[in-house]
């Protein structure tokens with residue numbers, strides 16, 4: 606490619622998935638008309654080579670896919686329907702044209718699944734690492750607010766899917782490299798790390814119920830995200846260790862390791878939330894109909910703001926510890 610303009614031409618979508626997109630890639634900024642009676646939901650997350658991925662943990666396709674997936678996950682945690690995204694990419698000379706195309710192919714496949722349009726971005730050079738930052742835009746009905754601050758005393762704390770798989774996958778990738786060979790279990794974990802599925806359907810089911818929910822997606826680990834709910838809501842959360850779904854991890858590795866990955870590993874992109882007991886009874890069959898696994902993992906209790914973890918033998922404070930960009 607001779608310059609960034611040729612690159613931008615190459616990645617410009619040939620189709621439009623959202624009817625209310627007015628101006629996409631090609632001008633100084635994009636224009637879309639928001640849907641009447643809906644609020645706009647917007648978020649941005651960044652992935653940096655060496656921090657969030659290396660060439661031997663994710664393929665180029667998976668880097669693109671994951672950069673969009675982690676943002677769709679934040680939309681899911683707000684109960685939003687995905688609509689648009691923008692991509693800022695800083696490219697070093699270690700990345701060739703074909704790899705860059707693959708990054709966009711990964712994003713495009715997920716965008717297709719969620720009917721999202723790529724409506725803009727920025728392309729710059731970088732000295733060492735590839736950096737990719739995605740801004741995602743979604744919509745919710747104006748009365749929908751699935752907020753971290755909505756947990757209340759007496760609530761059920763619930764979790765979608767299983768946690769810890771992504772950290773287990775990263776561990777395996779670090780040991781064996783991207784080409785394995787992997788056991789059946791390892792393949793599942795590696796895929797959870799490389800190609801996380803944002804829980805859009807789950808978020809929308811909760812949003813459509815029109816009830817009060819606290820909700821957060823799990824990017825930094827169960828411990829960290831549960832603490833974020835507790836802090837935002839100024840409540841005390843009690844998590845029951847025996848209820849945390851670790852089934853497939855526990856069989857393959859020792860329980861302490863499985864629990865550590867689940868609590869502190871991160872990048873699972875499942876949802877943790879809370880709601881009243883009555884509302885949880887409505888949630889369960891709706892999730893079941895869509896094959897969404899949901900587990901009650903704790904309660905909102907009396908006590909100081911924070912999270913506690915109980916098991917048969919102990920009850921201890923669960924610190925807000927997960928991936929920390931300042932102290933690695």
Ligand SMILES: Nc1ncnc2c1ncn2[C@@H]1O[C@H](COP(=O)(O)OP(=O)(O)OP(=O)(O)O)[C@@H](O)[C@H]1O
Pocket residue numbers: 649650675679824825
């Ligand atoms: N550098 C920043 N400038 C302005 N706001 C920020 C910045 N970093 C984070 N925020 C805001 O802080 C809040 C929490 O951000 P955070 O990145 O922790 O959430 P998250 O995206 O759910 O987590 P993760 O980044 O682990 O996926 C969000 O409202 C986010 O927009």
Ligand SMILES: Cc1ncc(C[n+]2csc(CCOP(=O)(O)O)c2C)c(N)n1
Pocket residue numbers: 650651655656657658659662775824825870871872928
């Ligand atoms: C090569 C490599 N090394 C380590 C990790 C683990 N990791 C990096 S960032 C993060 C938390 C989420 O980030 P953020 O807080 O920015 O959303 C985690 C668990 C990885 N994915 N790849």
Ligand SMILES: [Mg+2]
Pocket residue numbers: 649650
């Ligand atoms: Mg973030």
Ligand SMILES: [Mg+2]
Pocket residue numbers: 678679682821822823824
């Ligand atoms: Mg989040």
Ligand SMILES: [Mg+2]
Pocket residue numbers: 650675676679824
């Ligand atoms: Mg995020």
